[in-house]
Amino acid sequence: MVPLSYYLLLSGFLFGCGVAGFLIKRNIITIFMSIELMLNGVNLSFVAFAAHWHALAGQVFVFFVMVVAAAEAAVGLAIIIAVYRTRETLNVDQVNLLKL
Amino acid sequence: MNPMLNLWLIPILPLAGAAINGLLGKRFSRRAVTTIALVFSGAAFAMALWVTMRFSSLSLPYHESLAHWIRSGSFTVDFAFYLDQLSLVMLLVVSGVGFLIHIYSVGYMWDDPGYYRFFSYLNLFMFFMLTLVLADNYLVMFIGWEGVGLASYLLIGFWFTKDSAAAAGKKAFIVNRIGDFGFLIALFLLIKHFGSLNFDQVFQSVMPLGAEKAGAGLLTAIGILLMVGACGKSAQIPLYIWLPDAMEGPTPVSALIHAATMVTAGVYMVSRSHVIFERAPIALTVVAIIGTLTAFFAATIGVVQTDIKKVLAYSTVSQLGYMFMACGVGAFSAGIFHLMTHAFFKGLLFLAAGSVIHAVGGEQDMRKMGGLRTKIPWTFWSMTAGTLAIAGIPGLAGFFSKDEILWRAYQASWAYWLVGLTTAFITSFYMFRLWFMTFFGEYRGEVQDHSAHDAHGGHGHGGIHESPRVMVIPLAILAVLSVVGGYVGVPGSLGGNNRFDKFLGPVFHGSAPADVQQAPMGERGVPEQGNEGPEPKSGDSTELIFTAISVAAALLGLGLAWQLYYRNPHLPEKIAASMSGTYQTLLHKYYVDELYGALFVRPLINGSTRILWQGVDRKIIDAAVNDAGDGARHVSDEVRHMQSGNIRSYAGWVAAGSAVVIAFMIWIWTGAR
Numbered sequence: 001m002v003p004l005s006y007y008l009l010l011s012g013f014l015f016g017c018g019v020a021g022f023l024i025k026r027n028i029i030t031i032f033m034s035i036e037l038m039l040n041g042v043n044l045s046f047v048a049f050a051a052h053w054h055a056l057a058g059q060v061f062v063f064f065v066m067v068v069a070a071a072e073a074a075v076g077l078a079i080i081i082a083v084y085r086t087r088e089t090l091n092v093d094q095v096n097l098l099k100l
Numbered sequence: 101m102n103p104m105l106n107l108w109l110i111p112i113l114p115l116a117g118a119a120i121n122g123l124l125g126k127r128f129s130r131r132a133v134t135t136i137a138l139v140f141s142g143a144a145f146a147m148a149l150w151v152t153m154r155f156s157s158l159s160l161p162y163h164e165s166l167a168h169w170i171r172s173g174s175f176t177v178d179f180a181f182y183l184d185q186l187s188l189v190m191l192l193v194v195s196g197v198g199f200l201i202h203i204y205s206v207g208y209m210w211d212d213p214g215y216y217r218f219f220s221y222l223n224l225f226m227f228f229m230l231t232l233v234l235a236d237n238y239l240v241m242f243i244g245w246e247g248v249g250l251a252s253y254l255l256i257g258f259w260f261t262k263d264s265a266a267a268a269g270k271k272a273f274i275v276n277r278i279g280d281f282g283f284l285i286a287l288f289l290l291i292k293h294f295g296s297l298n299f300d301q302v303f304q305s306v307m308p309l310g311a312e313k314a315g316a317g318l319l320t321a322i323g324i325l326l327m328v329g330a331c332g333k334s335a336q337i338p339l340y341i342w343l344p345d346a347m348e349g350p351t352p353v354s355a356l357i358h359a360a361t362m363v364t365a366g367v368y369m370v371s372r373s374h375v376i377f378e379r380a381p382i383a384l385t386v387v388a389i390i391g392t393l394t395a396f397f398a399a400t401i402g403v404v405q406t407d408i409k410k411v412l413a414y415s416t417v418s419q420l421g422y423m424f425m426a427c428g429v430g431a432f433s434a435g436i437f438h439l440m441t442h443a444f445f446k447g448l449l450f451l452a453a454g455s456v457i458h459a460v461g462g463e464q465d466m467r468k469m470g471g472l473r474t475k476i477p478w479t480f481w482s483m484t485a486g487t488l489a490i491a492g493i494p495g496l497a498g499f500f501s502k503d504e505i506l507w508r509a510y511q512a513s514w515a516y517w518l519v520g521l522t523t524a525f526i527t528s529f530y531m532f533r534l535w536f537m538t539f540f541g542e543y544r545g546e547v548q549d550h551s552a553h554d555a556h557g558g559h560g561h562g563g564i565h566e567s568p569r570v571m572v573i574p575l576a577i578l579a580v581l582s583v584v585g586g587y588v589g590v591p592g593s594l595g596g597n598n599r600f601d602k603f604l605g606p607v608f609h610g611s612a613p614a615d616v617q618q619a620p621m622g623e624r625g626v627p628e629q630g631n632e633g634p635e636p637k638s639g640d641s642t643e644l645i646f647t648a649i650s651v652a653a654a655l656l657g658l659g660l661a662w663q664l665y666y667r668n669p670h671l672p673e674k675i676a677a678s679m680s681g682t683y684q685t686l687l688h689k690y691y692v693d694e695l696y697g698a699l700f701v702r703p704l705i706n707g708s709t710r711i712l713w714q715g716v717d718r719k720i721i722d723a724a725v726n727d728a729g730d731g732a733r734h735v736s737d738e739v740r741h742m743q744s745g746n747i748r749s750y751a752g753w754v755a756a757g758s759a760v761v762i763a764f765m766i767w768i769w770t771g772a773r
Contacts, residue, residue, distance in 0.1 A: 019755050022748075022751055023748055023751055023752055023755065092747060092748065093746075096745055096746060096747070
């Protein structure tokens with residue numbers, strides 16, 4: 001049996017990678033992926049706790065998060081395509097104005 | 101049951117006049133303004149006369165409640181009026197002399213551009229003064245008290261474009277505030293301890309109390325605080341300093357407000373509160389000492405003044421001192437008697453002085469007058485009547501009242517009498533000095549005496565001329581009153597029976613506490629209340645001797661003035677030079693203004709400027725407000741760089757923030773272990 005702390009460390013590492021990627025990367029798609037990474041890091045800790053405490057609530061929450069992530073992906077990717085179409089770049093530093 | 105007198109009409113009538121003239125007078129012609137002012141003040145006087153005629157049929161004191169004002173628990177104050185012998189005397193003096201002075205003002209102020217304003221203020225003054233004397237409780241009296249102060253301020257500063265007049269008005273107002281402070285505290289004490297401000301109720305609660313013989317108590321405190329108020333309004337030491345400056349106002353104002361009526365309000369108030377004072381011997385002594393000292397010091401200052409109105413002003417202060425001396429020795433009716441005769445002769449003297457000033461083209465310095473006797477005979481003769489009356493020459497009004505005060509003062513203590521007598525001598529001296537300097541000798545002024553025919557052509561122009569009839573008639577009436585006004589109070593020693601004292605008897609007698617029924621009262625043969633038995637007509641030979649002494653003092657003053665200012669007009673200068681220390685001290689009014697300036701005014705100004713303005717206001721209050729603003733701007737200046745619009749920097753802050761929160765929670769968690 002793998003101890004809980006291992007899961008949590010992995011979860012924290014994934015979340016940290018996500019944060020780092022979010023802060024460092026300039027490409028919107030990479031940033032988007034970093035967000036997904038953070039969400040999945042959190043998901044990992046949810047299921048780990050759920051398994052550890054034998055409680056289903058954590059697993060149910062994971063589904064919620066996955067649903068939200070899917071919805072977000074759908075909307076987010078659409079926005080990214082729209083952005084690329086209008087600005088012809090995916091560099092966030094060049095997309096810092098609300099109006100064109 | 102008393103008939104309805106509608107006393108409230110008496111003060112309201114002048115108020116209506118003031119309102120009409122004040123609001124609309126600017127558009128009226130002078131004639132219309134005159135009509136309104138005279139009709140309304142005359143109506144008040146007529147009403148007062150009507151009340152006098154019905155007076156004997158009243159059961160006194162007569163009360164009249166107009167409206168409720170304050171109702172709080174058991175404490176009530178009404179807009180109510182009160183009439184007894186004392187208020188009747190005051191009512192007649194105020195409305196009568198006031199009306200005469202209104203008439204006089206028509207001539208005196210005719211050329212002034214503020215004509216309507218003047219009469220509006222004058223009527224307003226009448227309203228407040230009549231409210232004061234007719235009040236049924238201390239609070240309504242206080243309305244009048246403050247109101248006359250306001251009217252006085254407005255009228256002193258009537259020529260407000262003149263700096264000195266504006267400053268004098270302010271001085272009067274501020275000094276009066278100090279007195280009013282004492283008055284107010286006294287009222288609070290009355291409310292706290294007697295739960296009422298109604299004269300009747302307060303006096304009924306006070307009546308059973310004994311005199312506070314040893315040590316000071318509540319009544320002593322109330323008495324002294326009331327006296328503080330009276331000192332302010334009636335220009336007594338230490339608050340007399342405003343009255344001489346108040347002469348900046350037009351002369352009719354000086355006559356009406358600062359000689360005949362308003363300044364006597366303090367005497368009236370003390371007399372009205374006699375029930376309290378009789379039970380507070382210490383307060384009474386304070387009153388007597390203040391009165392005596394004021395009478396003496398003001399008289400000595402009057403000796404060296406050269407401004408004709410200033411002499412009269414100090415004379416007024418001095419005479420008011422006499423009235424307080426009388427009140428202080430328990431002779432309230434003598435004080436009121438002197439108040440009445442003083443209103444006649446001092447009003448007359450001021451009006452006559454105004455007429456003199458008018459005649460010589462606005463000059464007030466007596467050194468530039470002289471020899472006016474034949475040129476303005478009406479003024480001269482009325483002024484003569486006034487001078488003789490105030491000096492205490494037998495047969496005139498001032499003689500009887502002053503003599504009575506001196507006699508009663510002697511019965512209390514020979515010291516009061518001695519100072520009073522000296523003052524009488526000085527009074528006689530400075531008044532005849534004024535008289536000789538103004539009317540006798542050579543004319544020393546600049547206004548040339550054109551032929552008498554020219555003077556009638558234009559009013560107020562040309563040479564020395566007698567005043568118009570509208571000014572002379574009030575002079576004549578007051579002169580007659582100054583001559584005969586004293587005969588209502590001829591003392592028993594001179595074959596009279598002092599009707600005035602008897603008339604006021606129901607107010608003043610029988611109210612003293614049982615343990616100090618004043619001994620002197622019986623000695624004089626003054627009847628106790630209800631005792632209408634035959635008078636001892638023979639009179640007291642001691643009193644006759646004292647009368648003779650005071651007459652001698654008056655004649656001595658006359659003689660000295662005659663020597664110095666008629667026979668040897670250059671002698672005074674030599675005397676002044678040889679006694680320059682005394683002379684300078686007197687000329688600078690004992691340096692009291694300077695003393696107050698150094699003691700109170702300058703520290704206040706310095707304190708306000710350096711500490712309160714430069715220190716507290718600018719360095720603390722202003723600084724706090726400014727620094728708060730500056731600080732907010734500086735901090736924002738720095739902080740606004742965070743709001744860069746760069747999403748990743750925001751994310752960085754969020755991450756850093758969460759890191760801090762997490763670290764904090766871990767720290768707590770480990771700490772809690």
